[in-house]
Amino acid sequence: MKRRETGLLGEKLACEFLGKNGYHILETNYRCPEGEIDIIAQQEDTLVFIEVRTKRSWQFGSPEESITPVKMKRLRAVAAHYGQNRSNLPASWRIDVVAIQLNRKGQVSRIEIIENAVNEE
Secondary structure: OOHHHHHHHHHHHHHHHHHHOOOEEEEEEEEEOOEEEEEEEEEOOEEEEEEEEEEOOOOOOOOHHHOOHHHHHHHHHHHHHHHHOOOOOOOEEEEEEEEEEEOOOOOEEEEEEEEEEEOOO
16 A cells, blocks of 8 residues: 555544544545645534544554654644635634554554644644
8 A cells, every 4th residue: 555545544543433432524635735634623612633644564653653743733824724715613723633543454443533643833
């Protein structure tokens, strides 16, 4: 499985998992000049920006460990851009991470939602 295929599979699995956990998916693969975010959802009265990280091995750490400070800054900028360009959004928002670990056969061995994974600066 190639890197892009792994990413697409991860995003599909994340959407299904989020839906089962009370998230309403609003948009996927939102792009703007500041960058890109995988999933935008709403959970109750909170707008949630979700970065999906999918890995096939532990060689370079866990999926969530792959989010660098630079990526965190970019995610905050994308979230701010989204909020400035939409109306009727919930007042509260956060950035979550969905960490997905696949086994050698490409099956999910772990999937986890990490709420508030990226805090405000």
